Amino acid sequence: xxxxxxxxxxxxxxxxxxxxxxxxxxxxxxxxxxxxxxxxxxxxxxxxxxxxxxxxxxxxxxxxxxxxxxxxxxxxxxxxx
Numbered sequence: 171x172x173x174x175x176x177x178x179x180x181x182x183x184x185x186x187x188x189x190x191x192x193x194x195x196x197x198x199x200x201x202x203x204x205x206x207x208x209x210x211x212x213x214x215x216x217x218x219x220x221x222x223x224x225x226x227x228x229x230x231x232x233x234x235x236x237x238x239x240x241x242x243x244x245x246x247x248x249x250x251x
Contacts, residue, residue: 176228177205179221184214197221 181200188196194207195217208217244250 174229176225179218184217
């Protein structure tokens with residue numbers, strides 16, 4: 171099964187008062203895992219857009235990998251493309 175996203179936007183917490191990175195907007199997932207640091211002056215909407223872009227790129231990479239894996243398997247088994 172193909173995972174279609176890196177992180178659900180609804181599960182992202184943006185911390186603008188993080189003592190470790192006081193000049194950054196720090197994003198965490200619902201499990202508290204650090205996702206990324208953005209410039210503090212980025213709005214929540216801009217950060218959400220960046221996360222949506224990351225999710226789209228992630229999905230496209232996963233789809234490409236699945237297709238490549240299938241092609242390689244067909245080649246190893248001696249099937250035509």
